[in-house]
Every structure is written in structure tokens, then in C-alpha cells.
Amino acid sequence: MRTSLPEEQAYSQHNRRGRANGDSGPLPRRRWSIAWLLTLGVIIGYFDRINIAVSQQALHATFGISLVEFGYLASAFSWTYAIMQMPAGMLLDRFGVQRVGRISTLLWSVASFAGALAPGLILFCSSRLVLGVAEAPVFPANAKALGYWFPKEERSFAISLTDAAAKFSSAIGVPFLGLLLLHFGWRFTFGATGLLSLVYFGLFYVFYSNPRDDRRLSATELDHIIQGGGGQAEHSQDRQASRLGYLLLQPKVIGLALGWGAYNYSFFLFLNWLPSYLAIAHHMDLARSVVYTAAPWLFATATDVLIGGWLVDALIRRGWNANRVRQTIMIGGTAFGLAIFGAAHTESPVLALCWISLGLGGLAAAAPVAWTVPSLIAPTGSVGTMASIANLSGQLAAISAPIITGYIVSATRSFNSAFVIAAVVLLIGIFGYAVLLGRIEPLREPAA
Numbered sequence: 001m002r003t004s005l006p007e008e009q010a011y012s013q014h015n016r017r018g019r020a021n022g023d024s025g026p027l028p029r030r031r032w033s034i035a036w037l038l039t040l041g042v043i044i045g046y047f048d049r050i051n052i053a054v055s056q057q058a059l060h061a062t063f064g065i066s067l068v069e070f071g072y073l074a075s076a077f078s079w080t081y082a083i084m085q086m087p088a089g090m091l092l093d094r095f096g097v098q099r100v101g102r103i104s105t106l107l108w109s110v111a112s113f114a115g116a117l118a119p120g121l122i123l124f125c126s127s128r129l130v131l132g133v134a135e136a137p138v139f140p141a142n143a144k145a146l147g148y149w150f151p152k153e154e155r156s157f158a159i160s161l162t163d164a165a166a167k168f169s170s171a172i173g174v175p176f177l178g179l180l181l182l183h184f185g186w187r188f189t190f191g192a193t194g195l196l197s198l199v200y201f202g203l204f205y206v207f208y209s210n211p212r213d214d215r216r217l218s219a220t221e222l223d224h225i226i227q228g229g230g231g232q233a234e235h236s237q238d239r240q241a242s243r244l245g246y247l248l249l250q251p252k253v254i255g256l257a258l259g260w261g262a263y264n265y266s267f268f269l270f271l272n273w274l275p276s277y278l279a280i281a282h283h284m285d286l287a288r289s290v291v292y293t294a295a296p297w298l299f300a301t302a303t304d305v306l307i308g309g310w311l312v313d314a315l316i317r318r319g320w321n322a323n324r325v326r327q328t329i330m331i332g333g334t335a336f337g338l339a340i341f342g343a344a345h346t347e348s349p350v351l352a353l354c355w356i357s358l359g360l361g362g363l364a365a366a367a368p369v370a371w372t373v374p375s376l377i378a379p380t381g382s383v384g385t386m387a388s389i390a391n392l393s394g395q396l397a398a399i400s401a402p403i404i405t406g407y408i409v410s411a412t413r414s415f416n417s418a419f420v421i422a423a424v425v426l427l428i429g430i431f432g433y434a435v436l437l438g439r440i441e442p443l444r445e446p447a448a
Helices: 006-020 030-054 056-063 068-085 085-095 097-117 120-134 138-149 154-183 186-207 221-227 240-248 249-280 286-317 324-347 349-377 383-412 416-437
Strands: none
Touching: 006 324, 030 056, 030 097, 030 120, 030 138, 030 186, 030 221, 030 249, 056 068, 056 120, 056 186, 068 085, 068 120, 068 249, 068 383, 085 097, 085 138, 085 221, 085 240, 085 383, 097 120, 097 138, 120 186, 120 249, 138 154, 138 383, 154 186, 154 249, 154 416, 221 249, 240 383, 249 286, 249 324, 249 349, 249 383, 249 416, 286 324, 286 349, 324 349, 324 416, 349 383, 383 416
């Protein structure tokens, strides 16, 4: 299972050259400060997203919405988020992460403040739609940015930090926002996330730039990045439409999109409904449900970073076949996601949380590996577009999961069927990764 791949050869050659030149000092770590900056952005962005799940009962009291209506309201963010995925990817490939990211982060803080001040349901729903537009570039931009900033043998761990941030945000955000809600009301919680988003806009504006333009990046570290396959040109200006059409016809892209959609279906089911599941199925009050909700997300955070990030990079650096390592984690992690089926067959809240933790943990391990795929296989100048195609599929699932679950729970007062449907969707995702995506290798460049 061990082999010598070009990415590992480049890494080894770079290290040998550094030792030959007498460069025995520690390698500067500016690239990791960029990874942590983007990680902070995901944590704050997910505070905006999970706010609505925590506030379900308060929104019902304010606006008088039913379970079905809440399902639609919870999915409102994902409607515009999905619609904007392809445009966002094309804008990223044309104008770059820095410019698009600045506009995005400013707009999402405005949307959060608008939700806090909304006097009625229509304006509140409108704020969620605007938030979807604002946050649409976040994950494609992160995939593109980390592709610039990191050599291939470090990329899985870097991406795992930003991906795990979504789970960690849920783990700490649900109890944090729940406590704010209990003491100050739901409008205060939306205002608090708006303020945090505004702070992140300032940090991103000041500290993010592209590797070749970054004054804080040393020549030694830039060379390390370039030798490992990072540091490419920031954007390209032509043939956007032809690239999009080419990518949409590639089986590998379709397989990646199916796998990501399956992941997102389960992820958004629990992101929007886990506190309500504990309240309805296991009769917990709000204070207990928001605390119990943290457990599966903390477990998912750990597997995301340790398995999907650190372990993948460690095995590849030791000479393991990079394709087999990535495929094993992606397919195996998604298969572990089927454990959520077990939650449909237990009446114990502890056992249910164990099953859900195992399922989310497996999915979380697969997620950062999937996010590295666009930077590994996309034609030149197309990483943002490919990432957006995958994320569009994910957001179609994110739209469907809250709505379908709302109808099921409203009709049956049970989550059992909702979990079974999620398991079926995961089987489709496994097929996409195993059969259609197949070997993780670069696509041919599209014809001019």
C-alpha cells in the first residue's frame, strides 16, 4: 500500500535542498495563521446558521409558526445559499478570494443584524435569504484559499480545521446561544452573532491576502508552499462558462457532488433539528437539550481534525498511497454515517446520542478529505467552480432535509422515518464516491 508519489517526492526534495543550504531553523508558519483565520470565520458563520435551531420555540412564540413552517424557515438560508453556489465559484475564480471574501463577510454581518431587528416573519425570513447569499462563497473560498496556501501533504489537516469548525461551532454555539436566549431573548442572540460577524470582517480585511502578495510571508515558506503544489496564481479571467459546462459533464465531479449532498443531508438534519429531536422524542426541556446537543458535535470535531485531517496527512507523508488513503476515509466515514439509523430504534436518549455521535463522527472524518478533492483534481483556474458545484449539491440536500423532516415530524411526532431517509441518501453518496469519483487524480484540461 506504500508508494512514492510526486507530491511526496516534491516534499522530500524540498527538505533535502533546505538541509543542503544549511537551513536548519524552524519553517515559518504564516500559512497556519491563515488557516486559523478561516477557521474562526467558519465558527462565527455557523453561529449565524444554528441560531435559528436554538430559537425555534422563541420564534414560535413571537411569530406563531408551526413545525412545518419552521422547516421552511430553517431552509430559507439554504435556498439562496444554493442558488449562489455556482455564481460564487465563478466569481472566486475570476476575482479571487480576497475581494469576494471581504464583500461576503461584511454582508453576512448586516444580515444578522437585520434578523435581530426584524419586526415580522417576512422580514425575518428575508434576512435569512440575504445571509444565504452572503455566506455562499465561504467554503468554496476556503477550499481555494487553502489550495493556494498549503502544499498537498499538509492540505487535509488545514482543511480539516475549517471543516471541523462547523461542528465545533455547533458544539459550543448551541449551549452558548441557548443561554443567551434564556436570559436575554432571541433578538439579543441574533444581534450578538451580527457583532461577531462584524469583528471577523475587520480581521479578514486586515490579515488575509494571497501568498504571493503577503508581506508577512517569508521567501522560505513561500518556496515550501510552491514546492508542495500550492501558491498558484490567484485567479483567471477567461473561459468561465466553458469550464463550468465541462465540469458538469465529468463523472468525477458528479460523484463528488453526490457524496457531498449525502453528507450535507444528515448534517443539516441534525444542525436544524437535533435540539427539537431531544425535546420531542426524549422529552427534554430547552436547557437540557442544548447541553446534550453539544456531545455529538464535539465528537465530530475530534474525528474531523484527528482522522480526516491529521491521520490522512500523516499517512501520506509516510509514503502511503495518497489516493487509497483519501478514498478509504471518504467511503468509510460516509458508511459510518449510517449509524444514525440506530437512533431510530432506541428509546434511550443516551444510546440515541451515541448512535448520532458515531454517525456524525464518521461523516465529519470524510468531510475535509472531500474538500481537498477540488484542489487536487480541478483543471487550472477551476477550483472555486468545482467546489461550488459540490457545495450546490450539498445545499440542495440542506434545503430538503429540514423541510422533509418537518413534514415527517408534524405528521408522526417521530423522527424514525426521517433517520431512515437520511440513511438511504448516504448509500447514494457512498456510490458516488466509490464508483463515479473513483481515483482522485487531475482531470484533463478542457479544450479551448
